[in-house]
Amino acid sequence: MxxxxxxxxxxxxxxxxxxxxxxxxxxxxxxxxxxxxxxxxxxxxxxxxxxxxxxxxxxxxxxxxxxxxxxxxxxxxxxxxxxxxxxxxxLPRPPARRPLPKILGHAEIERLFEQAEAEAQSDRTLAVRQLALLEMLYGSGLRATELVSLPISAVPRDAPFLTVMGKGGQARMVPVSKRARAALDRWVSLRDGESRFLFPSRKSHLTRIRLYQILKELAARAGLAPEKVSPHVLRHAFATHLLEGGADLRVLQTLLGHADIATTQIYTHVDSARLVALVNERHPLAERGT
CATH class of the missing domain: 1.10.150.130 (Tyrosine recombinase, N-terminal domain)
Known part of the structure; x- marks a missing residue:
């Protein structure tokens, strides 16, 4: 070089x-x-x-x-x-065709959670861990690596946020919903207290591969096609469903940890109908009719 x-x-x-x-x-x-x-x-x-x-x-x-x-x-x-x-x-400039993200619908997300919550009722350690992982992926939009490598110190005591170390060593604050916090509290009470990781496994933390396996096995038990479910798909669902609910694109960019808002804008494809309705309802000329 x-x-x-x-x-x-x-x-x-x-x-x-x-x-x-x-x-x-x-x-x-x-x-x-x-x-x-x-x-x-x-x-x-x-x-x-x-x-x-x-x-x-x-x-x-x-x-x-x-x-x-x-x-x-x-x-x-x-x-x-x-x-x-x-x-x-x-240099060549090929046309950019960024693939649209795969997402799960609301009904499919509901089936995943119903299955995970039913299994966690037994208070089995692995079932409670599974629910906590699912809550954090869909409830906070974490990347797989960010989630499995979370230190136990990242779990908030009072504030509804946790600190995540994202790509390039960039830290960001991620909100934790009430239900996700409840799932985390259940898991923390059962986990191995000696590890510095929130999701420990042997001498280190849960691996990304094992996280993929957990989700695909859960999907199969919930009656969903396993190939449709992954940590990244749940992250996409988090972003898409927030946007559908009215979240601002800049806020979404911060939550996802995107350095460039152009990366976040790919989610707008799923919400074209809401955007059209927004223009029709809120534009100053909307009340003048046709």
Whole structure:
């Protein structure tokens, strides 16, 4: 790797707080580009134009990601005066087609909770843990990794919030509903008191894979297709159903921990009918009729 690329990666880590996985992805993309064109810091627009052919068999989303990494690198080079020009205008620009999130309907969510609550009535430790996990995924919109790695110290004593460490080491406050707090209290009273993790497992915490398995097994017992249920699907349901209920997009962005509101805006596709009704009811000209 050329020195400017290493400096760029160091900047991502130090100034933007990029996570290890993010840095590894940037490194792979930039290394791959250097294998085609050589030293990126000295590459010309003509050199970069060769990447389009090298990436011809890749998915549009992959090409877009690689191009984005290079554009950010050249923006860094210009800012740091490592070069005067930005040659990235010759990089391919595939049309972005972001897939719509998979979500569960209200009735399906209700079936999941009915099953989890029925099983938790026995006060079996694993059944109570299952209900607490479900409440936090759907009630607070946590990512799988955020949830399983929660320390016990994150559980609030009086305030209805908990502190979550999100992507890139960014902390945010997440509200905890009354029912989620009740489920957490039940679980805390039963869990292993020696672990520093809220959801302990052996010497560490519950794994993301085990969380996936718990949800899919619960879905099957609730009469739902297991492939429809995952931690991310429940996070999407949390966001979509809040938006349907009138939540502001900026508030939703904060709750989900999105750095860019463009990421949050994907949820607006599910609420077009409500938005049309809102315009018809609230617009100043609405009362004038047709």
């Amino acid at each position: 050329s020195a400017p690329v290493e400096d760029f990666l160091a900047m991502l880590a130090a100034e933007r707080g990029a996570a290890a996985n993010t840095l590894a992805a940037y490194r792979r993309d930039l290394e791959g580009a250097e294998e085609v064109v050589g030293d990126l810091s000295a590459a010309s627009p003509a050199d970069l134009s060769r990447l389009g052919k090298a990436w011809a068999d890749l998915a549009p989303s992959t090409v877009a990601r690689k191009s984005s990494a290079l554009r950010q690198f050249y923006g860094f080079c210009v800012d740091e005066r490592l070069r005067k020009d930005d040659p990235s205008h010759t």
